[in-house]
Amino acid sequence: MKKILKNLKEMEKFAESFANKTSDSKLAGEAVVVGLYGDLGSGKTTFTKSFVSAFGVKQTVTSPTFVIEKIYKLPKENNFKHIIHIDAYRLNSGEEMKDLGWDKISTDPQNIILIEWPEKIADILPKNTKKIYFKFVDENTREIIF
Numbered sequence: 001m002k003k004i005l006k007n008l009k010e011m012e013k014f015a016e017s018f019a020n021k022t023s024d025s026k027l028a029g030e031a032v033v034v035g036l037y038g039d040l041g042s043g044k045t046t047f048t049k050s051f052v053s054a055f056g057v058k059q060t061v062t063s064p065t066f067v068i069e070k071i072y073k074l075p076k077e078n079n080f081k082h083i084i085h086i087d088a089y090r091l092n093s094g095e096e097m098k099d100l101g102w103d104k105i106s107t108d109p110q111n112i113i114l115i116e117w118p119e120k121i122a123d124i125l126p127k128n129t130k131k132i133y134f135k136f137v138d139e140n141t142r143e144i145i146f
């Protein structure tokens with residue numbers, strides 16, 4: 001499905017509704033993985049901030065560009081225990097993600113894993129990976145395909 005989001009507020013709403021759907025979509029034996037595709041500044045981290053806060057997390061979400069991976073513990077009332085936010089921009093292969101504990105986090109059904117620049121680690125993405133494509137239209141407008 002394709003949508004035009006005319007401002008931050010609309011991106012926020014989209015992220016919340018995507019979060020609500022995701023919270024009902026547990027898988028057996030594997031994490032829910034969401035690949036966030038799109039250029040620099042297209043809105044992947046902005047989406048993630050609202051997605052994480054929709055689960056009741058009060059902590060501020062910041063870009064994991066320099067640390068690769070950030071883990072948010074979810075409040076008890078949720079179906080999942082953690083959201084793991086990965087920025088694969090600086091990685092060159094799935095192998096490097098494996099070195100960062102990928103097998104353990106991706107096989108835990110209590111995890112939701114959001115990945116920016118998933119194409120960098122395309123070889124290890126599970127076949128159930130949900131995909132969202134973000135595109136810059138103008139300063140305040142983004143197009144998304146999901």
Ligand SMILES: Nc1ncnc2c1ncn2[C@@H]1O[C@H](COP(=O)(O)OP(=O)(O)OP(=O)(O)O)[C@@H](O)[C@H]1O
Binds near residue numbers: 007008009044045063
């Ligand atoms: N409708 C919109 N949706 C999302 N972001 C928007 C929108 N309008 C303006 N912006 C701005 O665009 C920027 C998006 O930056 P963001 O860090 O989310 O991009 P990114 O896709 O994560 O980039 P990177 O690949 O560098 O990590 C933010 O400064 C945000 O405020």
Ligand SMILES: [Mg+2]
Binds near residue numbers: 087
């Ligand atoms: Mg980002």
